[in-house]
Every structure is written in structure tokens, then in C-alpha cells.
Amino acid sequence: MREQRRRPTGRSRRAFLQAAGAAGLVGLTGCVGSGAERGGNDGTARDAPVSILAAGSLQNALSNGLEPAVDVPIQVETHGSATVARLIDEGKRDPDIVSVADVALFEKPLSPPWHAVFTSNAVVIAYNPDTKGGKRLAEAGAREWYKTMASDDVRIGRTDPDRDPLGYRTLFTLELASRYYDDASNLRRKLLKQDQIYPETALISRFESGSIDAAIAYRNMAVERDYDYIDLPDEVDLSNPEHEDEWYSTVSYSLPGGQTVHGGPISYGSTIRKTSDAARNVFAAHTTGDYLDEYGFLLRERFPTYEGDVPQRVKRATVQSGGNRPAGAQSMLGSAPGEPSSVVSGGRS
Structure with missing residues (x-):
């Protein structure tokens, strides 16, 4: 079983990200190598920004990691992925590129003709070591975190399962943990309360405000803000394709619209909705960039797959932007292909 991870010495990245702000809508202007400009063959205006509507967990990576890799203006808006899908499905947004944290949303409700699977993640327990509850969690570590979190002394944060995949993956993780640990049972009932729910884009920032001691979050959310986190077993954290059949696929959640999402390895997907030279180049940098590793996402050798x-x-x-990542860029998860993260049945979200 993996133990808790320590944040890097100092908090320079956290200070930088705080200064950058946690707003969901970020306008960016940057520069990249191809020199391609929006416009020309498809009649779009030159220098118009390429718009990206994306999962909230991608916010900092896109805002601060992708920006140096592109030489056309880009505009990033982030929400929970289920909200992203609804905004497009209901005609309220029409971005050039859409990226979600669960490729199941590309089956319903979005149903694009194609998409790329470009990165993965893991569910972890992030905590603030400067609070009383956080210190207790640090002492509990990877073997007894669930016992400590069941105490009223630890204030927990999570996201809404009806709005984003992290929310329902939190439920999956707790169900799997209840099965994995011999002395754990019904952790969803013991740990979760309605007042713990925060927007995905603001979850970890609640550490700075002192609102929470711990958060059930994606690994990248803790890494990019230099917070300590506890690694969970592969059978629990939804990161390892080897455990899909016996573990992940045994849990599910029904979204309000009738869509049932089943557990699976976390897979992020992206597609281009409005084609242009600029959009293609931004998409290529977005889905192949090493910035994803820097911001705590998990890469496999065969990403992106289509x-x-x-x-x-x-x-x-x-391919021109980087193609399949070399073996040296793959994560601890090895070179498993980009498999779908969920199986969907039922109606639309």
C-alpha cells in the first residue's frame, strides 16, 4: 500500500497560483512554435481566440501550463465536466475545443464523431498539514486515513456528484475503500455530509481559507498546489486499468437526467468542435504537452489514443507536436492504452 506524499519544500507554486487566481474563466494570450494563425481556409477571423471549455481539474494546467506552448490567443472556461456537457448539449456554449474528465460524457450527451484520450489521474486524500485536523490525518497516514476522516474533528471537502466526475468518483472511491479495508464499512454514510460540497475549481483553495482540513480530490489538484496528500491503493484510486473488471466496474452512480455512470480507470478526453488551423495546433499542444505531467496528471506511453x-x-x-509520448514520459502506471473511463447506460444527463 502506498504511503502519503509530501509537498515539495516551500510554497512557491502555491503562492504563484494564488496570485494567478482561481476564477473559472481565464483569458490567455501566449505564443507557440507552429506560427499557425486562426483564419484563412475556413473563413474565421485572424487572431480570434481559440476557446476551450474544460473540466475544472484542468484549469491551472491549461491556464499556466498550456499558455507558453501556443502562439495564438486562447480562452479557457472551466466547470465540472457534467456541467460542461450540459452547457454544450443545451446550446449555451459552443467552444472550439472541449475537454472533459470522463470520456463517458462523449458517449452521452455530447456524442462527437471522434475524441482523443490524452491523460489520466488518481483520487487521493489531500490535506492541510497546518490545521489540527490535517495534522491528525498526517499521523493516520495511508493505513488509517478513513478512521480519522470519520471523526468530527476533520472537516472534509468534496465536489458535487451531479456536476462533475470527481464528485461521483469520490463516491466510487469510498465504496471501494469500504470493500478493500478489513475494518471499514459503509464509508459513504460515515464520512459524507451535504455541507461538504464545493465547486471543483475552488475545492483545494478552501485550505487557504481554513474552511476544510482535507479534500477527496484528484492527484493533480494537490500536486499543482504543493499540498500533502495520501496515495490510496490502486484498487481504490481509479488509476490502474488492471483493476477495472474486479474493482472499478462494480460501482456506479445515476446522474439526475437518468444517465448511469459505472466506475472505470480515470480517462480525460478532448475533441475539436470547430475546425481551424489554430484549433488543431492548440489541440495538439493540449493533448501531447509535457505540462500535464508537471501539473500532476498521469501519463501513459500510448497517450493520446483516439x-x-x-x-x-x-x-x-x-504527431508534429509530439505524437505518442516516449517511454521516458510515461507515468508509474506503465504503457496501458487509453481505455474508456466509464460505461454509460440510460438517459441523458
Whole structure:
């Protein structure tokens, strides 16, 4: 079983990110190598920003990691992925690129003709070591975190399962942990309360305000803010494709619209909705960039992989931008292909 991880010495990244702000809508102007400009063949205006509507957990990576890799203006808006899907499905947003934290949302309600699976993640227990509750959690470590979190002395934060995949993956993790640990049972009932729910884009920032001691979060959310976190067993953290059949697929959650999402390895997906040279180049940098590793996401050798009828010009742009990552860039998870993260049944979210 993996133990808790320590944040890097100092808090320079956290200070930088605080200064950058935690707003969900971020306008960016940056520069990248291809020199491609929006416009030309498809009639779009030159220098118009490429818009990205994305999962909240991608916010800092896109705002502070992707920006140096592109030479056209980009505009990033982030929400929980289920909200992203609803905004597009209801006609309230029409971005050039959409990226979600669960590729199941590309089956319903979005149903694009193709998408790329480009990164993964893991569910961890992030905590603030400067609070009383956080110190107690640090002492409990990877073997007894669930006992400490069941105490009223530890204030827990999580996200809404009806709005984003992290919310329902939190429920999956607790159900799997109840099965994994011999002395744990019904952790969802013991740990979770309605007043623990915060927006995904503001969850970890609650540490700074002192509102919570611990958060059930994605690994990247703790890494990019230099917070300590406890690694969970592979059978529990939804990161390892080897445990999909026996563990992850045994849990599920029904979204308000009738869509049932089943557990699976975490897989982030992206697609281009409005094609242009600029969008293709931004998409290529977005889905192949090493910035994803720097911001705590998990990379596999074969990422990105594709589903559906992928345009050849998209494939060429991706190969030119980096193609499949070399073996040295893969994560501790090895070189498993980008498998779908969920199986969906029922109606629309």
C-alpha cells in the first residue's frame, strides 16, 4: 500500500497560483512554435481566440501550463465536466475545443464523431498539514486515513456528484475503500455530509481559507498546489486499468437526467468542435504537452489514443507536436492504452 506524499519544500507554486487566481474563466494570450494563425481556409477571423471549455481539474494546467506552448490567443472556461456537457448539449456554449474528465460524457450527451484520450489521474486524500485536523490525518497516514476522516474533528471537502466526475468518483472511491479495508464499512454514510460540497475549481483553495482540513480530490489538484496528500491503493484510486473488471466496474452512480455512470480507470478526453488551423495546433499542444505531467496528471506511453473518425489533419498536427509520448514520459502506471473511463447506460444527463 502506498504511503502519503509530501509537498515539495516551500510554497512557491502555491503562492504563484494564488496570485494567478482561481476564477473559472481565464483569458490567455501566449505564443507557440507552429506560427499557425486562426483564419484563412475556413473563413474565421485572424487572431480570434481559440476557446476551450474544460473540466475544472484542468484549469491551472491549461491556464499556466498550456499558455507558453501556443502562439495564438486562447480562452479557457472551466466547470465540472457534467456541467460542461450540459452547457454544450443545451446550446449555451459552443467552444472550439472541449475537454472533459470522463470520456463517458462523449458517449452521452455530447456524442462527437471522434475524441482523443490524452491523460489520466488518481483520487487521493489531500490535506492541510497546518490545521489540527490535517495534522491528525498526517499521523493516520495511508493505513488509517478513513478512521480519522470519520471523526468530527476533520472537516472534509468534496465536489458535487451531479456536476462533475470527481464528485461521483469520490463516491466510487469510498465504496471501494469500504470493500478493500478489513475494518471499514459503509464509508459513504460515515464520512459524507451535504455541507461538504464545493465547486471543483475552488475545492483545494478552501485550505487557504481554513474552511476544510482535507479534500477527496484528484492527484493533480494537490500536486499543482504543493499540498500533502495520501496515495490510496490502486484498487481504490481509479488509476490502474488492471483493476477495472474486479474493482472499478462494480460501482456506479445515476446522474439526475437518468444517465448511469459505472466506475472505470480515470480517462480525460478532448475533441475539436470547430475546425481551424489554430484549433488543431492548440489541440495538439493540449493533448501531447509535457505540462500535464508537471501539473500532476498521469501519463501513459500510448497517450493520446483516439476513438472514432479522427481527421487526418488532426493526427498530423498531433504527431508534429509530439505524437505518442516516449517511454521516458510515461507515468508509474506503465504503457496501458487509453481505455474508456466509464460505461454509460440510460438517459441523458
